[in-house]
Amino acid sequence: MVFVGVDGGATKTLAVSADARGNIIGVGESGPSNYHVVGLDGAVRNINDSVKQSLAPVKMEVADVVTLGLAGMDTRHDFEVFEREAVNRILGRKVFVRHDAEIALVGATRGEPGVIVIAGTGSVAGARNRRGEYARCGGWGYVVGDEGSAYFLGREALRAVLWAYDGRGEQTVLTEKVMEALGISSPDEIVRKVYVEKMSVHEIARLAPLVTEAAKSGDKVASSIVREAARHLALHVIALVKKLGMEGEQPIKVATVGGVFRAGEVIIKPFKSFLEKRYSVEIVEPEFPPAIGALLLSYMLSGIEVSEEIVENIRRSYPKHRLYA
Template identity: 40%
Template structure:
């Protein structure tokens, strides 16, 4: 029997899956972050090796080698990062063949079951990735928290802090964000935010964790928060549309899968995201992802191993995953983007 390994290596956690080439998922384990941009090369290597070992152990199978390993890693965004990560991975001897992809690409693989379409991933960061019927690929966004990731949890949190600072100064409108952020961060005075941000060096992930406060304030009809979320939704719509245009998909029936923690249903963010799609790509359909990104990595590894994609194979993957995955639905419910508005 031959095996494949799929991994979704993120900034806050990693998910690893071992499957055989018949589509039986043998294990799924979660482990620590593996984004080398944040934790460095050495720790990233350790994190990946640790994840592989745990996934093999959990599979209760004697695996000496994986036919194909597909790793979708956050931070795989340039030739330089590819070279760095390839150096890390080539030291791991259990992989016969390695595919190193950006995490957005495995996101698309999982969301659509390896079909063409566009995935928009909005978590701590934000990026869109697409593939058209001709197999051409494109991406947009994902330039990181300093100069991009518009619409991400980091971006929304940062805008919320700016709005709170402006309200504090009397420069901006009063907003619930000021007291709510102070409470969330246990600040007696808002000025203490400076100590927290610049001295205690709050990580981008820690800062991004303020996003739920913005959703909560918006629900309480805070106008400033509502505007931040609407703006974030528009930005996420724009990253999707940029990919659709680059791949000639904006005027065809195209599936768009929003994934990541920022796409909570029924929020202003979700609605303004859908509004931008409807305006610029009216024939696209918003889909609920079939599988989580780590399964996308497994599917891409199976494809690379020459395994034929039959209904039976997909069903077997879905069945053997049951009870292991909680984040995604297993049914592909496709809806036109304007039905949300």
Template identity: 35%
Template sequence: MQMPDKLGIGIDGGGTKTKVLVKKSLTGDVLFEKKYPSTNYNNIGVDGLEQVLKTIYTELTEKFGKEQLANASLAMGAAGIDRPQDEVIYREALKNSGFDCNFEVFNDAYIALMGGNGGRKGALLITGTGSIAIGISTEGKEVRTGGWGYMTSDDGSGYKLGIKAVSAIMDSYDEIIENTSLTERVLNYYGIKSPEDFMDLIYIDKDFSIDKIAAIAPIVQEEAEKGDAAALDILYREIERLVAMIKALAKKMKTNEFRLCLAGSLMLKSDIYLRLFKAGMNKSLPGIQICEPLNEPAYGALIIALGEGTVNE
């Protein structure tokens, strides 16, 4: 258990932003809370990672002083931590940025699970730009499915919905499928006149990122809600993949009864996507309790930093 006079620092290093939360206890006052740029080194490089961490360290030092900061306990979850070699990079980056306190680093999904379920238990499904499912097995081991990047994985994600929408628009343009309302909506969104213009956007425009493809996912959900056949087909297929991910996760967890916390706006802010997912889960795995997060990921990192493994029982 963390000593009451020591600081606990929780850092949620997401793909688009980083949040820092500081407390002395989970029930105590928030002593510091601020958002910073992304700390995913896969997107910004090691130099970019260290630059953000140095800014965080400088501002925390100004707030609490070097001595108190050196005695703190820090836990960081980051979207770029998937393998042991990634952990090494983040540990070195923290050291090079000035942090000399006790610290641990994790994948951002793990701290989201800790926050979402109030401790090291249950499972978590994130559907954002990418997707990943993680859980704690009956043996206390961390297991996962998905989360291996947009080229090989990320089923049910914003990217998959977006790129499949573009494919459907091209199929419609080629008269392989019937007309789809996605065409007008998506062309207007990107400010292009013809489906043929996707060739320039996707293959030539260096600024046309994965995030920009994922950004049209809500359009797919909206048009599916209105009954567009192509949009509905995309949602049905991706929901099937998400359910398959959770079935595989349950097998690894060695149980079909657990709390599944949902994270990411793609699922939580879309009635139709959530409705279809729940229907698929109730059919395949009725013993799983689908819930919204109890707390944010930064709070999950704080649980680890403070050594308070389970809260909100």
């Protein structure tokens, strides 16, 4: 039996194949498989390409079980479309389709129940309870979601600079930092940067470190933005714990992933403290990357317990395949 896990993102797709005991056979890498980005045919092609590469060492064409963790599977409609028009073309006898946050969670906690909060350019959270039920929260994009993300931090920084300028907000070191970063000489030129030069979501998100740095240096306005981000990220967790009835599973494992959390204690401390008002939580560093999470799900969804042996075999064998390359 060969099991495959696929981490399909908006820029690339990673596949990892293993035998029933966690010994990794091969890995594969190809282009994007977010079907909103490359279409259904493009997604199928890139997924199969990465799966084939991962199977090459054993000269197989089709895996027994494939679990796809796909970016862009944001609505029920996305799942319906993908299941109806793409799944039967994937090179697996049995194929499972999952939200990308779910495979990230399973990788992070190596299959144990818990919550994952991903705060990169955007933000989203996912949780699995003891019964294997999954739910997501957030991830609704930069216009109507992504609270607590790097984009959120960057946008609030721009707003804070304008508020200090027009008299609605307190003075902040962000004014100087943001003006320097954008190469402008007056706060109101933010308007030109944002609307005329059309600053992208990524460019705005790239301002996030200025905010966390300013917060570390004691700037009140920046601190309050970072605390607000932390509160939003905690609200994602609280909603999921409630939705999945995980109150009885304390301490709750909470895996934190993404650039925003890499700012360290300045965000993690308030995040944790919001949660600790309600639950006993354990903040964990992710153990495995999302593709391994998808592989673990392939076992779990086939009724195979993720034993210590499997975990040890993966730990031992996956770095050789340069999955992070």
